Amino acid sequence: MSIGLLCDSLEADEMGIKLTAEELGVNLTYIPFRKVALCINNGQYALKSQGKDYSSILEEVKVILNRTQSKNRRLIAASLLETLDKKVINPLQIEFICFSKVRTLLSLCKSGVKTPKTVFIPCDPGEKTRGGVELRNEEEIVNLVQRELGTLTVLKPDAGTHGRGVKFAKTREDLLKLLEKAKPSITNPVGVLTQEFVQKWFYDLRIIVVKEKGKASFCHPKAMARAGFKDFRTNTALGNFVFDVDLPDSIQNVACKCGSIIGKNCEVWLLALDAMIPVGEDKIANDKYVKEELKKLAPSFEVVKNVRKDKSKKKDFKEWNRKLEEAFQKYKSSKAYENIKKVINETVEKNKHSVLFHEVNACPEFWEQTRLATDANLAAYLLACAESLNG
Numbered sequence: 001m002s003i004g005l006l007c008d009s010l011e012a013d014e015m016g017i018k019l020t021a022e023e024l025g026v027n028l029t030y031i032p033f034r035k036v037a038l039c040i041n042n043g044q045y046a047l048k049s050q051g052k053d054y055s056s057i058l059e060e061v062k063v064i065l066n067r068t069q070s071k072n073r074r075l076i077a078a079s080l081l082e083t084l085d086k087k088v089i090n091p092l093q094i095e096f097i098c099f100s101k102v103r104t105l106l107s108l109c110k111s112g113v114k115t116p117k118t119v120f121i122p123c124d125p126g127e128k129t130r131g132g133v134e135l136r137n138e139e140e141i142v143n144l145v146q147r148e149l150g151t152l153t154v155l156k157p158d159a160g161t162h163g164r165g166v167k168f169a170k171t172r173e174d175l176l177k178l179l180e181k182a183k184p185s186i187t188n189p190v191g192v193l194t195q196e197f198v199q200k201w202f203y204d205l206r207i208i209v210v211k212e213k214g215k216a217s218f219c220h221p222k223a224m225a226r227a228g229f230k231d232f233r234t235n236t237a238l239g240n241f242v243f244d245v246d247l248p249d250s251i252q253n254v255a256c257k258c259g260s261i262i263g264k265n266c267e268v269w270l271l272a273l274d275a276m277i278p279v280g281e282d283k284i285a286n287d288k289y290v291k292e293e294l295k296k297l298a299p300s301f302e303v304v305k306n307v308r309k310d311k312s313k314k315k316d317f318k319e320w321n322r323k324l325e326e327a328f329q330k331y332k333s334s335k336a337y338e339n340i341k342k343v344i345n346e347t348v349e350k351n352k353h354s355v356l357f358h359e360v361n362a363c364p365e366f367w368e369q370t371r372l373a374t375d376a377n378l379a380a381y382l383l384a385c386a387e388s389l390n391g
Helices: 012-024 055-060 071-083 092-099 101-110 138-149 172-181 249-262 287-309 317-332 335-350 370-374 378-390
Strands: 003-007 028-032 037-041 044-048 063-066 087-089 118-121 126-128 134-136 153-156 167-169 192-196 203-211 222-227 241-246 269-276 356-361
Touching: 003 012, 003 378, 012 028, 012 317, 012 378, 028 055, 044 055, 063 071, 063 378, 071 087, 071 092, 087 378, 092 101, 092 249, 092 269, 092 356, 101 118, 101 249, 101 356, 118 138, 138 153, 138 172, 138 192, 153 172, 167 172, 203 249, 203 370, 203 378, 222 335, 222 370, 241 287, 241 335, 241 370, 249 269, 249 356, 269 378, 287 317, 287 335, 317 370, 370 378
Parallel strands: 003 028, 003 063, 063 087
Antiparallel strands: 037 044, 118 192, 126 134, 153 167, 153 192, 203 222, 203 269, 222 241, 269 356
């Protein structure tokens, strides 16, 4: 029986899943979730595009990889598919928790996982009464936030990704100005989410955990460090460098615990955990040294970024992928890469019992960076999960 690949369009990750399926001899079927019509009538349903009827394909598949590219679309996709008795990776239960940073943090915190100190206030900065009177709540919100977190705070959209909309406030006035501009949105439906400013130095960690049916959860032994000094945000979407990091057993164990908390009662799941090491001023190298080594790395990493942007990706994916792997290998083989990796590894080992988990991603991007930095091919993990359900 084939496995369904549901996505909005075939991007690098999805093409990577298809390529991996071909290499492993796994029967994979593409199912679009954009510009299609889900038709419901007289006890029957159909899925059709303008040129093709996917109804029989959808009927035949038992397990579907949900790779739709926004949290909202994955929620609706998982809900529809599970209503049709399909097994979905990841299930709706997991997508619902991961949609919200507040739900994620609360789930982790109540189970004893260390997380950044967080304040959520279910009140918008501005709101209108039924009588049309506009209420401004910024002062009260700031009072509540700073009573718990102090002056240095980070304002985040509850359902945001890639560091978009994440703002740093150094003073009360900074936070007031940010709140005056804040409005409810699709990534921040209600309220204000703030966190303490964690002094994580120049990197954070992306950790992969996975569970197949009938097996214990597993943490990939290498994490990806996302590193740079451009901003307090270290997301790869902002152009930061990436490195592979050896995870101590203690962090792997906590990561598996996190996965089991989010994936409670689900037979399979694959999650990317975001974590920070609160280094503070206890650095094992000075900033100048690290910046100089990153500067040496910049030209080879720029080559990697240029290959990633190459439009030949969709015309000849295998050849594009060969170029990407070659460029990335040159980047990783440099002395500067090893020097930075050594600094990160030593810092992680030194602070392994202080790691803070702050977000969980149910549909992580992986082909262009995570896979190459850590050898964690999430496509293989996803397909193994799907086959364990199909068996």
